[in-house]
Amino acid sequence: MDKFTKLSAIAAPLPMANIDTDMIISQQYLKTIKRTGLGIHAFAAIRYHDDGTEREDFVLNQPAYRKAEILVTGENFGCGSSREHAPWALKDFGIKCIIAPSFADIFYGNCFKNGILPIKLPQATIDLLLDDAGRGANAIITVDLEKQQISGPDGGTVSFEVDPYRRHCLLGGLDDISLTLAKKDIIRTYEAKKRLSQPWLFRDPDNG
């Protein structure tokens, strides 16, 4: 997995609430067996006209934000479907950090698995960051995961909270499957106990 340590980048304001994962990547683009190449389809319904040309009113189409790597957005971002194609599409587009008042649980977890840092902040702070982001390419926001701090273009800083295990994995770019496989013996012990106490859970000819 890609590391996330410190990012200084353009932030794009997308102040809509309840942006669902269908809107981030719609169903016709889920027919892939790869994780890559979805960036061009991110936000397709609000990003393109029916004829495939870009909509000028969509923030990521505007010259100042085409290279944005941070998204500042509204509450309940990523609600709906569990499709990891949503963070894959955002990552492929170049988004590495999403700042919102709240996220849907499944999407929030999926971000960390793909080197994207989702940050929850109070709405009042988001409003300030939306102002900062509104200044376009002149507004570079710096996100420091080590220090758990965001600095705006005017030098003001805000702190954010993040789960320590997820932070650890992001900072190191760690593969959490390897970390868990290192605990194989503990898992085996659990299974052995469970096999005695709840034998019907283990599928063999006697148990269906």
Next chain:
Amino acid sequence: MAKTLYDKLWHSHIVEQQDDGNCLIYIDRHIIHEVTSPQAFEGLAVAGRALAHPEAMLAVPDHNVPTSADRATAVNSEDSQIQLDTLEENCAEFGVDYIPMLDPRQGIVHIVGPEQGFTQPGMTIVCGDSHTSTHGAFGALAFGIGTSEVEHVMATQTLILSRQKNMRIDVGGTLGAGVTAKDIALAIIGEIGTAGGTGYVIEFTGSAIRALTMEGRMTLCNMSIEAGARSGLVAPDQVTYDYVMGRPQSPKGAAFEQAVAYWKTLPTDEGAFYDKEIFLKAEDIAPQVTWGTSPENVLPITGVVPNSCGNENIARALDYMGLKPGTRLQDIAIDRVFIGSCTNGRIEDIRAVAEVVNGRKVSDHVAAWVVPGSGLVKLQAEEEGLDLILIEAGFVWREPGCSMCLAMNADKLGPRERCASTSNRNFEGRQGPKGRTHLMSPAMAAAAALTGHLTDVRELDHG
């Protein structure tokens, strides 16, 4: 200390408590489908890893499958065919139970799991699909996961999770005629919003919940995710045991008795603590319909389209839906009806539609489809003669799959087509680009099919 059902499920699956507060949680069952599993299998293959427990998995293709009679040759795109083929190849290579498209047991994963007895109380159950919450109806901790987590479960049979908070939603009293589990679910989402359950596991309690069949409980738990909760729960009881007994993968004989004895220990203890409690009265719940592009945009059928009052989200939803504030919901004309999905594609749902239809005809300008949730649901309905009632009324009787719930196969709404749908999401473009979805119960969708507009099924019954 008194524990909730969720507390018990959580504690009984802790493999290890990490220092950072997260837990390594054991996963008993893992369901996969063709859309969210290929990248996980690829990840395993690239890393040279094996499946930890292929026997704890079940694979069913559902999202891409055609629902037309010629389904064997009707897959509508090369990409869809590749996904379907990839699932079959991966299952063969890794040794996973696979139910092929033409098998009578095939259907939507969340309908097939319970039918096969793969879903049982007390388990942890995951799938790369947010509607995995459905299985919580059995008193199992069931939740949707992303593809990276799918790969983690495949390789380790565990997930690293943080504990959720406990929410209880109690629905007391008795539902009125024409009011169903779907209406309870929509009313709850209207009450707490689509983020109301974020960070919580919701346990549904109360006499109106106890009175629900397993089908109804599945509908309710299915929609938990639309309230933001990854998992919904209903404590197991005799209704649950009776449903589970005798299914292909259910425990048999003495093992079943032993399992039931354990399942009886699962319900929430007297005095257990919930972080949040909400109380509703079944008598206050009318048939619900959505008017916007979020499941929380919901009202009783007796209501009117609201005014945006300057709210940009509501204004956007009204514009997308082509609706004017003040319009009576019952005056909204529809073009299509979709009966099906993991929310409402079960036998009870099809019976409810047939009962409403009962000799009447689908409105001339409405194209109405019934897509059974599984091949077994379809067979059962045909044995009961429900297909004939529906076909006679003018419904199209389809083969099983996710179909127009998310429009990944050829089944979709045209731009600006308006649909009365028994599915779970009314997001922009969900049932097809620019399509307009009104969510409701099967009985309400049936009533709309007959009249050609959104209709209060309670009045139809009296008329």
